[in-house]
Amino acid sequence: xxxxxxxxxxxxxxxxxxxxxxxRTVEGELITACQRVQLFDDPCKAxxxxxxxxxxxxxxxGQVGAFSTPFPERAVEALNGQLSPDLWCNGFAEVPPxxxxxxxxxxxxxxxxxxxxxxxxxxxxxxxxxLIGTHDFSRLARVREKSPIxxxxxxxxxxxxxxxxxxxxxxTYLWHMVRCMAAALLLIGTHERxxxxxxxxxxxxxxxxxxxxxxxxxxxxxxxxxxxxxxxEPDPRSRDWIGSxxxxxxVRERIIGLLDRSGVDRRGKEPGDDSGRDLx
Amino acid sequence: xxxxxxxxxxxxxxxxxxxxxxxRTVEGELITACQRVQLFDDPCKAxxxxxxxxxxxxxxxGQVGAFSTPFPERAVEALNGQLSPDLWCNGFAEVPPxxxxxxxxxxxxxxxxxxxxxxxxxxxxxxxxxLIGTHDFSRLARVREKSPIxxxxxxxxxxxxxxxxxxxxxxTYLWHMVRCMAAALLLIGTHERxxxxxxxxxxxxxxxxxxxxxxxxxxxxxxxxxxxxxxxEPDPRSRDWIGSxxxxxxVRERIIGLLDRSGVDRRGKEPGDDSGRDLx
Numbered sequence: 001x002x003x004x005x006x007x008x009x010x011x012x013x014x015x016x017x018x019x020x021x022x023x024r025t026v027e028g029e030l031i032t033a034c035q036r037v038q039l040f041d042d043p044c045k046a047x048x049x050x051x052x053x054x055x056x057x058x059x060x061x062g063q064v065g066a067f068s069t070p071f072p073e074r075a076v077e078a079l080n081g082q083l084s085p086d087l088w089c090n091g092f093a094e095v096p097p098x099x100x101x102x103x104x105x106x107x108x109x110x111x112x113x114x115x116x117x118x119x120x121x122x123x124x125x126x127x128x129x130x131l132i133g134t135h136d137f138s139r140l141a142r143v144r145e146k147s148p149i150x151x152x153x154x155x156x157x158x159x160x161x162x163x164x165x166x167x168x169x170x171x172t173y174l175w176h177m178v179r180c181m182a183a184a185l186l187l188i189g190t191h192e193r194x195x196x197x198x199x200x201x202x203x204x205x206x207x208x209x210x211x212x213x214x215x216x217x218x219x220x221x222x223x224x225x226x227x228x229x230x231x232x233e234p235d236p237r238s239r240d241w242i243g244s245x246x247x248x249x250x251v252r253e254r255i256i257g258l259l260d261r262s263g264v265d266r267r268g269k270e271p272g273d274d275s276g277r278d279l280x
Numbered sequence: 281x282x283x284x285x286x287x288x289x290x291x292x293x294x295x296x297x298x299x300x301x302x303x304r305t306v307e308g309e310l311i312t313a314c315q316r317v318q319l320f321d322d323p324c325k326a327x328x329x330x331x332x333x334x335x336x337x338x339x340x341x342g343q344v345g346a347f348s349t350p351f352p353e354r355a356v357e358a359l360n361g362q363l364s365p366d367l368w369c370n371g372f373a374e375v376p377p378x379x380x381x382x383x384x385x386x387x388x389x390x391x392x393x394x395x396x397x398x399x400x401x402x403x404x405x406x407x408x409x410x411l412i413g414t415h416d417f418s419r420l421a422r423v424r425e426k427s428p429i430x431x432x433x434x435x436x437x438x439x440x441x442x443x444x445x446x447x448x449x450x451x452t453y454l455w456h457m458v459r460c461m462a463a464a465l466l467l468i469g470t471h472e473r474x475x476x477x478x479x480x481x482x483x484x485x486x487x488x489x490x491x492x493x494x495x496x497x498x499x500x501x502x503x504x505x506x507x508x509x510x511x512x513e514p515d516p517r518s519r520d521w522i523g524s525x526x527x528x529x530x531v532r533e534r535i536i537g538l539l540d541r542s543g544v545d546r547r548g549k550e551p552g553d554d555s556g557r558d559l560x
Binding site for chain 1: 519522525538
């Protein structure tokens with residue numbers, strides 16, 4: 001039976017999603033776990049594949065993958081127990097034998113979380129709207145493929161608990177495309193550049209690409225393959241790991257804030273508190 | 281003139297405080313910065329010293345140091361500008377020529393921030409009270425010195441914005457002593473061990489030491505050398521760095537929380553929200 005799965009992972013401790021024999025990768029972890037519970041021996045023969053490639057440090061909330069196995073029940077029951085706590089399956093679905101997550105993906109949605117605020121959310125959202133449609137993204141990507149033309153279905157900037165977030169949906173992307181778009185939006189959000197920067201980048205009037213924004217703000221948010229997944233619970237070890245990683249981040253935030261004895265931390269204020277900079 | 285200074289640093293990117301030629305250390309950074317602005321050439325001749333040794337990863341909010349220099353005004357004006365943004369002086373004071381921060385320290389206060397909650401704060405605080413006084417701390421330290429006897433002046437456990445914190449004040453400590461005390465308190469706070477564990481460790485009835493708690497929760501909070509410091513502003517680069525490091529931690533906390541699609545993160549709840557575990 002061919003089985004699709006929906007996958008979350010923290011990108012911190014992975015050298016990206018794609019298999020590289022000498023490094024810890026998302027594909028490497030998954031294949032080893034599948035082999036350990038004998039879902040398949042040969043990942044190529046099992047048609048093992050992921051929908052989206054993610055670079056080193058990039059996270060995923062809704063990555064999609066698939067493989068063929070004679071033991072689908074065992075996959076659903078045992079796979080999460082064999083994975084490291086920083087990646088886990090959220091759901092499984094039976095799919096047709098021809099299903100390939102990469103080629104059958106209708107769209108991929110990314111979210112970029114900016115570790116910088118306050119930002120001019122309105123200007124960023126307006127600039128993001130300029131991305132929608134079919135454009136030459138040469139100046140907003142590292143182009144290796146033949147065609148730099150891509151179609152963005154939707155793009156917006158909003159705040160999530162005060163954190164500025166860029167969300168973009170497209171069928172496929174060029175390399176570093178989301179992180180370059182995020183970098184351009186950040187320049188607009190800090191008023192270092194005018195909102196027209198985006199149109200200039202899309203029309204080729206800017207010669208230089210903005211350097212890609214850091215990987216750790218990027219999340220592969222969702223992949224639409226037209227598949228409805230039956231939800232699975234993460235392993236309790238993953239639950240513990242998630243709670244622990246969150247608490248560690250909270251403690252770090254608190255300690256760093258306390259190191260400044262003067263207490264006049266002008267830029268480390270609560271997210272959403274825009275009082276310091278009159279940008280909105 | 282002999283000059284004392286009060287110092288903060290984020291321990292993350294340092295191999296501890298003590299000078300090690302091949303590594304980035306707090307002393308190494310400070311000495312290089314002092315030499316660059318020509319406060320002294322030879323740190324030994326200048327009597328350069330810090331009050332407390334901190335291990336790799338341990339932070340400081342109120343470390344104290346001293347050196348002799350013919351140019352005290354230049355130190356106050358220029359030193360922060362020469363330091364990396366993750367360490368900075370909070371204040372300076374003129375001290376007698378014989379002043380030595382290590383030997384003249386009356387007491388050192390540490391705070392340990394636990395990345396684990398909810399915890400039984402009351403049981404931990406009661407156990408912490410047992411630490412006060414003069415005891416053999418062999419079972420709560422890695423003993424290398426001749427005498428394992430130390431005197432704890434005060435010890436308490438409380439919550440800081442919901443984060444459990446252990447605060448302890450003593451004249452001097454054994455190696456890993458604060459982190460071993462924190463580890464024992466954590467076992468009591470999670471109810472893995474009875475509050476009597478602490479007295480058993482102090483009386484030598486327990487044979488095994490609890491393994492030291494992780495370094496990144498520990499902050500050298502204050503050193504009392506009987507000196508009153510005139511406050512100095514951190515360099516703007518340090519201010520930016522503090523804000524940026526705090527925002528990065530906030531974004532990480534948010535992303536990790538969002539990776540769990542089921543949203544039933546039982547242990548990653550807001551600090552201080554004790555609803556899940558009826559420990560208090």
